[in-house]
Amino acid sequence: MNAVTRLSPGATFEDEPRLLPGDLAIWFFIFAELLVFGAFFIVYSVVRIQNLSLFNEFQETLNRGFGAINTVLLITSSYFVVRAVQAIKRDDKGACLNWLYASMGAGTCFLSLKTYEFYVKFSAGVNLDTNTFYFFYLSLTMFHYLHVILGMIILAAVAIKTRRGRYNALEHTGVETGASYWHMVDLVWVILFPLVYIIK
Amino acid sequence: MLGLTLLTFIIGYYEKSGVYFMLFLLFTAAIKSFFIIHEYMGLRGVSRLWRVIMYGWLTIVMLGISIPYLISSF
Numbered sequence: 001m002n003a004v005t006r007l008s009p010g011a012t013f014e015d016e017p018r019l020l021p022g023d024l025a026i027w028f029f030i031f032a033e034l035l036v037f038g039a040f041f042i043v044y045s046v047v048r049i050q051n052l053s054l055f056n057e058f059q060e061t062l063n064r065g066f067g068a069i070n071t072v073l074l075i076t077s078s079y080f081v082v083r084a085v086q087a088i089k090r091d092d093k094g095a096c097l098n099w100l101y102a103s104m105g106a107g108t109c110f111l112s113l114k115t116y117e118f119y120v121k122f123s124a125g126v127n128l129d130t131n132t133f134y135f136f137y138l139s140l141t142m143f144h145y146l147h148v149i150l151g152m153i154i155l156a157a158v159a160i161k162t163r164r165g166r167y168n169a170l171e172h173t174g175v176e177t178g179a180s181y182w183h184m185v186d187l188v189w190v191i192l193f194p195l196v197y198i199i200k
Numbered sequence: 201m202l203g204l205t206l207l208t209f210i211i212g213y214y215e216k217s218g219v220y221f222m223l224f225l226l227f228t229a230a231i232k233s234f235f236i237i238h239e240y241m242g243l244r245g246v247s248r249l250w251r252v253i254m255y256g257w258l259t260i261v262m263l264g265i266s267i268p269y270l271i272s273s274f
Contacts, residue, residue, distance in 0.1 A: 064213060
């Protein structure tokens, strides 16, 4: 049975649900990661109500400006990746590569800023044992930080394969797979930032 | 999304707190998350199962965050 006979009367190919972008395996990985982060966010909120004054007091020691800049960097970086996927679908490998580099540039800025933030905290003697708030702050942000590093490695691998001409308008699953993972990293930060830095 | 991020920062900068600000901040985070899932991740138009999983996750997380905050506020 071919694709045409599977369509219901009057339906067009546009009516058919699309498949998830990229490799299906990465989506199971993404769902697993989101479950872990989701559980972490909910546990943070529950523990916070048991230590309300402590959380409110030490939340003020965080640099909200850095948090906001990092949010802008990740959202912008995600947009660049969207453009990279659009470019490879047009078979424009050069543009795809440039957008991937731009995205990795924004990701590098994120990592640099976050590294500086960690450096300031560790220099001040803050660690996981300092108090409950810092335990959650460091655990959540460092866990996310590791995901950004992994995302950067994936984007670099995608860029290398793009440069070698492995992707084109017909075969670009790898670019979509890397993009999906990078968007997940952005999605988690978009919730993490107001939760840990702002809401009190 | 950048405008909502700026708004979030301004609320934090002026140290606004309370239930309404918390709900507003979570609402803006939910809008940004929805946009990332729908447009960036490309779930617009994929089969309903995947959308239910992703938006279900978002809904549960938002409720899981807001309910303890609401409990602590009253």
